[in-house]
Amino acid sequence: MDAVEALATEETPHAETTHSAHSGPHGYSARKDDHVKRLRRIEGQVRGLQRMVENDTYCIDILTQVSASTKALQSFALSLLEEHLRHCVADAMEKGGAEAEEKVAEATAAISRLLRS
Amino acid sequence: MDAVEALATEETPHAETTHSAHSGPHGYSARKDDHVKRLRRIEGQVRGLQRMVENDTYCIDILTQVSASTKALQSFALSLLEEHLRHCVADAMEKGGAEAEEKVAEATAAISRLLRS
Amino acid sequence: MDAVEALATEETPHAETTHSAHSGPHGYSARKDDHVKRLRRIEGQVRGLQRMVENDTYCIDILTQVSASTKALQSFALSLLEEHLRHCVADAMEKGGAEAEEKVAEATAAISRLLRS
Amino acid sequence: MDAVEALATEETPHAETTHSAHSGPHGYSARKDDHVKRLRRIEGQVRGLQRMVENDTYCIDILTQVSASTKALQSFALSLLEEHLRHCVADAMEKGGAEAEEKVAEATAAISRLLRS
Numbered sequence: 001m002d003a004v005e006a007l008a009t010e011e012t013p014h015a016e017t018t019h020s021a022h023s024g025p026h027g028y029s030a031r032k033d034d035h036v037k038r039l040r041r042i043e044g045q046v047r048g049l050q051r052m053v054e055n056d057t058y059c060i061d062i063l064t065q066v067s068a069s070t071k072a073l074q075s076f077a078l079s080l081l082e083e084h085l086r087h088c089v090a091d092a093m094e095k096g097g098a099e100a101e102e103k104v105a106e107a108t109a110a111i112s113r114l115l116r117s
Numbered sequence: 118m119d120a121v122e123a124l125a126t127e128e129t130p131h132a133e134t135t136h137s138a139h140s141g142p143h144g145y146s147a148r149k150d151d152h153v154k155r156l157r158r159i160e161g162q163v164r165g166l167q168r169m170v171e172n173d174t175y176c177i178d179i180l181t182q183v184s185a186s187t188k189a190l191q192s193f194a195l196s197l198l199e200e201h202l203r204h205c206v207a208d209a210m211e212k213g214g215a216e217a218e219e220k221v222a223e224a225t226a227a228i229s230r231l232l233r234s
Numbered sequence: 235m236d237a238v239e240a241l242a243t244e245e246t247p248h249a250e251t252t253h254s255a256h257s258g259p260h261g262y263s264a265r266k267d268d269h270v271k272r273l274r275r276i277e278g279q280v281r282g283l284q285r286m287v288e289n290d291t292y293c294i295d296i297l298t299q300v301s302a303s304t305k306a307l308q309s310f311a312l313s314l315l316e317e318h319l320r321h322c323v324a325d326a327m328e329k330g331g332a333e334a335e336e337k338v339a340e341a342t343a344a345i346s347r348l349l350r351s
Numbered sequence: 352m353d354a355v356e357a358l359a360t361e362e363t364p365h366a367e368t369t370h371s372a373h374s375g376p377h378g379y380s381a382r383k384d385d386h387v388k389r390l391r392r393i394e395g396q397v398r399g400l401q402r403m404v405e406n407d408t409y410c411i412d413i414l415t416q417v418s419a420s421t422k423a424l425q426s427f428a429l430s431l432l433e434e435h436l437r438h439c440v441a442d443a444m445e446k447g448g449a450e451a452e453e454k455v456a457e458a459t460a461a462i463s464r465l466l467r468s
Binding site for chain 3: 049050060074078081085089090093094100101104105107108111112115
C-alpha cells in the first residue's frame, strides 16, 4: 500500500536494471542484486546437497551442510525483515492507525513462522 | 571425504549385518532417489525465491516462502538423521565400545547444529 | 504483583509521548499482569521438569515437556516483541533519523538471537 | 552398555537418594543431580524474567534473557537425548527388530518437536 505511494513519486520504478537507491516498491528493492546473489549461493548449496546424496557422502557431513543452508536462508530472511521494518512498517507507522497495527501484526506472524520453521 | 575413501575399499558394504534393504554404504542409500527428488523441489523453491525478489514480491510473502524452504530442509535433515540412527549408529552399537559412543556424540552434535541453525 | 499495582497508580509515565493506552514506560507495560502470569506458568513447567527427572520419567516424555516450555518461552518473546514494535519502535520511527534506524537494528538482532536459540 | 546390564540385575533401582552410578532406570539417571541443578538454574532464569517484567526492564533486554533460557532448555534437552540414545535406544537396538525401529522413530519425533519449538 505504502509502496504504491512511494512508487507514485518515482518516475521509473525499476526500469531495466536500475538496482540501486530504492529502485523498487519494497524495502528490500535497493538490495535486490545482493539478495538474488545470496539466494543463488543458497541454490548452489542445495545442488551441492544433491551431489552429496548421489555420491554417498557420509550422513553427518550432509547434515552439517543442511545446517549451513538453513542458516543462510534464515540470515536472508532476517535481512529482508530488517528492510521491511525499516521501510514498509515505518511507512505504515507514519500514517498510524489501523494500518500500522496491521503491519506490525503481519510482521510478528512472519517472525513466528520463521521461529517455528 | 573419509566416507568416499572407505567406500572405495569396501567390497561388500556390511555383509553380515545388513539391516533391511539398504543398497548403499549409508543408511540413507535405499532412499537416495527420494532424497534427491526432495532436494530438487527445495532447489526449485530457492529459485522461486529469486524470482520473487526480482519481481518485487511483497516482503512478507517472500518470508513465508523462506519459512517453507527452511521447513523442507529441516524435514529432509530429520529423515536423513532417522536413517542414520537406524543404520550407521545401530551398526556401531552392535560393535559397541568406543565407536558406538563416538557415533552417538557425533549424531548429537549434528542435532545441536540443526537446532541452532 | 504489587509492582503492577504500583504501576496502576503511576502518575504520568512519559506524558508527552504516551502512545495509546499503555500505562508504563515500555510497550509491554499494559499487559504486565498477563506476562507475569504467563512466566509463572512457564516457571511451573520448569519445576515440573525437575519432578519428572527426580521421578525417573521416561526421557522422551521429558523432551516433550521441554519442547512445550521452549514453545511457551518463544511465544512470550513474540508477544513482547510485537508490543515493542508497536510502541518503542513506533515512537522512534515517529522521531525518525538515527534513532529509528538503531531501534530497527536492535530489534532485528533480538529476533536473530531468538532464531538461533 | 555394561552399566545398563548391571542395572538389569539391580534390585532397587533408585532406593532413597542414591544419585550416582546409574541409580535409576533411564539413560539420564546417572546424571540426575546435574540435570536437576541445571533445571533449577533455568527456573531461576524464568523467575528473573518475571522480575524484569515487574521492574519495567527494557523489552530487548528481556528478549535477550528469553533467548538465554531457551538455549539452556535446548541444551538440557540435547544432553538428555544423548543419554537416551546411548542407553535406551542402544538397549533396544541390541534386542533389534520392531522395538529398535520404534525407539528410533520415537527419538526422531522428539527431535522434530525440539526443532519446531
